[in-house]
Amino acid sequence: MMEILSTGGLTTVQDAGRRGFRRYGVGISGPLDALAAQVGNLMVGNAPDAAFLEVVIFPLRVQFKQTTRIAVTGSDAQMEVDGQRCPPWWSVVVQPGQIVTLRAPQSGGVAYVCVAGGIDVPVVLGSRCTDLKAGFGGLDGRTLRKGDSLSLLPSRAVNSTRRFGVFPPCAGIPLPEMEAPLSDKTTLVRVLPAAQWESFSEPTREQFQTCDWQITPDSNRIGMRLSGDAQLKPEKAVELLSHGIVPGVVQIPPQGQPIVMQCDAQTAGGYPKMATVIAADMWRLAQAPIGSRLRFQCVNMQQALDANDEVQAYLARVKRAVDFLFQDV
Amino acid sequence: MKVPLVSPLSVSALGTDALLFDCPPPMSLALQERILMVADELSHQPGVEEAVPGMNNLMLVFDSTQVDSAQLQAVVNQAWLHPKQAQRAAREFELPVVYGGEYGVDLEHVAAHNGISTQEVIELHSAATYTVFFLGAHPGFAYLGGLHEKLHTPRRAQPRLKVQAGCVSIGGAQTGVQAQTLPSGWNVIGFTDRRFFDPTSASPALLSPGDVVRFRAVGALS
Numbered sequence: 001m002m003e004i005l006s007t008g009g010l011t012t013v014q015d016a017g018r019r020g021f022r023r024y025g026v027g028i029s030g031p032l033d034a035l036a037a038q039v040g041n042l043m044v045g046n047a048p049d050a051a052f053l054e055v056v057i058f059p060l061r062v063q064f065k066q067t068t069r070i071a072v073t074g075s076d077a078q079m080e081v082d083g084q085r086c087p088p089w090w091s092v093v094v095q096p097g098q099i100v101t102l103r104a105p106q107s108g109g110v111a112y113v114c115v116a117g118g119i120d121v122p123v124v125l126g127s128r129c130t131d132l133k134a135g136f137g138g139l140d141g142r143t144l145r146k147g148d149s150l151s152l153l154p155s156r157a158v159n160s161t162r163r164f165g166v167f168p169p170c171a172g173i174p175l176p177e178m179e180a181p182l183s184d185k186t187t188l189v190r191v192l193p194a195a196q197w198e199s200f201s202e203p204t205r206e207q208f209q210t211c212d213w214q215i216t217p218d219s220n221r222i223g224m225r226l227s228g229d230a231q232l233k234p235e236k237a238v239e240l241l242s243h244g245i246v247p248g249v250v251q252i253p254p255q256g257q258p259i260v261m262q263c264d265a266q267t268a269g270g271y272p273k274m275a276t277v278i279a280a281d282m283w284r285l286a287q288a289p290i291g292s293r294l295r296f297q298c299v300n301m302q303q304a305l306d307a308n309d310e311v312q313a314y315l316a317r318v319k320r321a322v323d324f325l326f327q328d329v
Numbered sequence: 330m331k332v333p334l335v336s337p338l339s340v341s342a343l344g345t346d347a348l349l350f351d352c353p354p355p356m357s358l359a360l361q362e363r364i365l366m367v368a369d370e371l372s373h374q375p376g377v378e379e380a381v382p383g384m385n386n387l388m389l390v391f392d393s394t395q396v397d398s399a400q401l402q403a404v405v406n407q408a409w410l411h412p413k414q415a416q417r418a419a420r421e422f423e424l425p426v427v428y429g430g431e432y433g434v435d436l437e438h439v440a441a442h443n444g445i446s447t448q449e450v451i452e453l454h455s456a457a458t459y460t461v462f463f464l465g466a467h468p469g470f471a472y473l474g475g476l477h478e479k480l481h482t483p484r485r486a487q488p489r490l491k492v493q494a495g496c497v498s499i500g501g502a503q504t505g506v507q508a509q510t511l512p513s514g515w516n517v518i519g520f521t522d523r524r525f526f527d528p529t530s531a532s533p534a535l536l537s538p539g540d541v542v543r544f545r546a547v548g549a550l551s
Contacts, residue, residue, distance in 0.1 A: 022381045022390070023368075024526070024534045025464045025508070124528050134468045134509050136528040195341035195349060218490075222512065239483050239501045241356060242465065242472055244381040244388025246347045253514065254486040268383055268465030268472070270484065270500060271514070276344035279393075304345045305393060312394070 001065035002115065004148040005099065008057030013119050013138035013150070015051040018127035022244065022267045029129040029137065030263050032056075032110050032221060033286035035169055036074040038315060040114030042322050043071035043091040043166065045156045050118025051128040053144070055111045056221075058104040062113070064094045068152060069116040069160075073168070075108025075287055090165040108287040117155035132221065133264050164325055169283055172314040176281070176307070182295055186212055187288040190299045190307065191250065191275035199234040199272060200252075208232055208274060212293040213258060219290055221264035223251075226294065231256035234272055242270040248277035248285070250296070260285065260294075280307035335363065338387075338409055340402055345393045350405055352385040356502065358474060360385050361462050365538050366412040367405065374404060382463040382538065384472055384503060419460075419539045424497075424506065424521045425547045426455065432496050432520035439482045439499055439516050450518065451546050453477040454497075459504065461540040469508035469526025471536040476504045488514035495520050497544065522550045 004011070014037070017030025031037040031054050041050050053060070058077065064070075071091035072079040079086050080101040081094055094100060102111055121128050121139055130138025139148060166172075176188050197205065207230035218225040233256045245251070249261045251271040260277060261269075275296065277285055288294060299307070338350040352360045364382050371380040371389060376396035381388040391401060428451045429436040440447045459473035466472075481502045489512060492498070496507040498515035507513060508525035521544075525535045536542065 019378055021533075022379050023464060025466055025468045025470045026528075026533075027467070125533065131468070131528075133511055134526070134528070192342055192344055194343060195351070237483075241384035241386065241501070242503060243349055243351070243383035243386045244343075244347070244390075244465065246343050246388075246390060248344050253488065254484075266466040266511075267381065268463075270503075273343070276342070276347075279345055301342065301345065301398075308345060308393070 001152065002150050003063045003065065004144050004146055004150075005061035005063055006146055007060050007144055008055070009143065010056035011060055011144045012054050012130040012132065013051050013121050013144070014054045014129045015118070015127055016049050017263065018125055018129055018131065018137065021125050025267050026125060026134070027131065027264060027267050028247070029127070029131045031112065032263055033074055033112070033283045035283040035311065035315070036110075037112045037114070039089070039166060039318050040071045040073040040112045042319055043073070044069045044114045044116040045326055046114060046116065046118050050114070050153070051121060052115065052119060053113040055102055055113065056109070058102055060102045060113070062100045064098055064100065065096055066152070067093065067095055068155070069093050070100065071114045072102060072111060073114070074111035075105035077102045077105040077111035086163070087165055089168045090163065092163045093161050109289045110286055115152055117153040120151040120153045131264070160326060162325055166318050166321060169311070169314060172317065173310050176297065179297060180210070183212065183293070186293040186295050187284050188295050188297055189281045189285050190278045190304065191296050192278060192301065192304055193298060194249065194273035194276050196234065196238055196272035197274055199236070199238055200232060200274060201235050204230070204232055209296050209298060212295055214293050215288060215290050217290055221262050223262055223265060224260040224285070226258045226260065228257065232258065232274065238272045240270045240272065242268045245269045245273070246276070248279070248282055249273050250275045250277065278304040278307055280304065280311045335360070335409065337406065342398070343388065347388055347390045348398060348402065350387045350389070354385075356385045356474065358460055361460075361474065362539075363409070363412050366414065367408045370408050370413055371405060374401070377401070381465070383465065384462050384474070419541055420537070421541045421543075422536065423543050423545055424523055425550060426497050426519040426521045426544045427548070427550055428454070428519040428546055432493055433518045435498070435516035436518045439480060439518055442482050443479050445479060450480060453480055454504070454518065455544045455546045459542040461536045461538050461542065463538050464534055464536065467509050467511055468528070469534045469536070471505055471525070471542070473504050473542055476502055480504075482516050484514040485516065488512050492517060493520070495522055497521060520550070
């Protein structure tokens, strides 16, 4: 059992996502930064479908009522266990009564608290994740608040009391090659052209890739709204029939400022799609805080698949290291 | 030479793990029935996470580490030209609607955009018989085909951040009812009080693709 003592406001129970129900209009939800969540689950010996906390607004304070292993991943949010600081991307065993605090990160955004066994909330439509938009899943389909108690599922035998950390993705995955130098606090995300790419003029497509797009405070788990100097307008007005979309799709509404769809995105949309953020860079996108800037860089399909391989190789290294740590217990 | 009965689908990528297949216009119910058949067939294909029908289009979400996208395209094209028949039992629904007012704030805009009166908008919208083309956007939201051409109205330049569940709206050539209170870029013309989604139910959505929907104008909801 764990009890929420206080929260900054946007803390939810998530898991790997609700898949297979798009045909009812149900989106996948799940974590903004799926890579960080996956690593966190590995670090406490969980299966990939175990549920965890996603923390978007800080601080968070949680009291544990039982002995359990926890891990904090995501941004560089540092946890404190009874006031004692631990590095980011760290896993420890906590004792009954101990209080874990997550403070606002110096850099990056969203953080994950994974707990051995995973959080025990009811499975709705095949998943424990919170669909905030539709108001179901997780804990009563809502964000967590002070006084909420969460049960934990039995964990795989992880009796080790070792404290350990792993290299975060920013240290373990090569940086994308940059075409132009980036200013401070600008995140490079690679994209693949999408269906309406050709509807935009060459100079507009160039602007899309050279403009620094600021992440506005209107951004949320549904979409990241961007603002920049360029107005991205197709050469002719495009009115599309509604079609399926996925997180990462960059939609261009008529006012010409992009919206990058996130994990709570609707399952269908109809604004022109200029590009899609490649899967390998979704964690970079998730860690770009509100107010910071994005730069888009087009790649081809092979580069996107190669980038994916680099992410998978990083995950495999983490898994080997963690398996090694847990093997003798 | 064998001549296909339908035009080939155009295809585009949505990142590495999804493909979007589009029918050439105009939109039609016959094409949509074929899309639904292909979606049923492709959803059983190994490595395919989901086959999601859209409005005369189909999105496939798959695992690019397991499935080659070129091979998947070939399978879709084959299924498109030679679809397997599937049984679909259509049901009929009549939805009472209060047009205009607090929950129909764009009724006048739709009328002005199309050069007709608000009364004509109401009459045209409630006289038509609509078919559920697919469910999407948000849980339980049905995209309806059959909107009169005089009512086609482009989506708003800037989406509203909050549109009430039950709002009846128009987006381009499509109409539908908001099933949850959410952001939307569609033009809101009325309101109905039916519930469209229940996640605890075995079949969580009220409407299914192929179902028939009619709107009935009422002064007030009971």
